[in-house]
Amino acid sequence: RLAEHYGIKGIYGNEFRRVKLEDPNRYGLLGQASILAVTSYPNRTAPTIRGKWVLEQLLGTAPPPPPPNVPSLKDDAITQKLTMRQRMEQHRANPTCAACHRQMDPLGFALENYDGLGSWRVSTAPGSGPIDSSGALPDGTAFNGPAGLRDVLLKKQDMFVYNFTERLLTYALGRGVEEYDHSALRKITRQAAADNQKWSSIILGIVNSTPFQMRRASDGSL
Numbered sequence: 001r002l003a004e005h006y007g008i009k010g011i012y013g014n015e016f017r018r019v020k021l022e023d024p025n026r027y028g029l030l031g032q033a034s035i036l037a038v039t040s041y042p043n044r045t046a047p048t049i050r051g052k053w054v055l056e057q058l059l060g061t062a063p064p065p066p067p068p069n070v071p072s073l074k075d076d077a078i079t080q081k082l083t084m085r086q087r088m089e090q091h092r093a094n095p096t097c098a099a100c101h102r103q104m105d106p107l108g109f110a111l112e113n114y115d116g117l118g119s120w121r122v123s124t125a126p127g128s129g130p131i132d133s134s135g136a137l138p139d140g141t142a143f144n145g146p147a148g149l150r151d152v153l154l155k156k157q158d159m160f161v162y163n164f165t166e167r168l169l170t171y172a173l174g175r176g177v178e179e180y181d182h183s184a185l186r187k188i189t190r191q192a193a194a195d196n197q198k199w200s201s202i203i204l205g206i207v208n209s210t211p212f213q214m215r216r217a218s219d220g221s222l
Contacts, residue, residue, distance in 0.1 A: 033118025047108025
């Protein structure tokens with residue numbers, strides 16, 4: 001069933017096994033149905049939520065919370081005839097919402113070929129036109145579809161590694177990262193960059209860092 005969901009042919013039986021992934025649209029985290037499903041609503045996709053997930057979880061640049069009393073998208077018969085891109089224009093037309101939506105929505109539009117459960121699709125309904133999965137960052141960098149978005153994110157490797165290292169350090173310390181920890185974080189990521197961003201370099205950097213060496217146990221001892 002999982003192979004069928006991902007469109008992988010020639011897989012039979014119920015046991016898990018390693019298979020070669022041929023479809024580039026399934027490469028990496030952005031092609032995982034689990035992530036695509038958890039960033040959707042039960043009845044439709046949510047480009048804003050998906051875009052926010054990319055900014056927050058991959059790049060560490062979470063947008064501010066939405067202003068109070070912002071209405072959700074309408075889901076009436078008229079609205080359902082619009083494409084998701086057309087429906088999202090309602091929020092971007094609001095000056096209060098526009099700045100953040102310009103950052104989040106294009107990233108989510110690039111993933112619109114995945115439905116709410118993460119299955120691949122070329123249109124949203126029979127007879128409708130092809131999905132427009134193009135987008136552009138606020139700096140003008142254009143991309144199209146998950147492959148194009150992935151290429152853009154790969155150029156932001158430093159941001160991803162810093163965010164990943166910060167989360168790993170948080171886990172290692174058993175507390176949130178404070179402002180005074182960032183000098184150690186920068187040192188860890190610089191050392192990892194000099195070693196081709198190896199996982200082992202990040203782990204070693206964390207273990208040797210001052211915040212980790214000086215962490216306290218639950219009883220207050222070092």
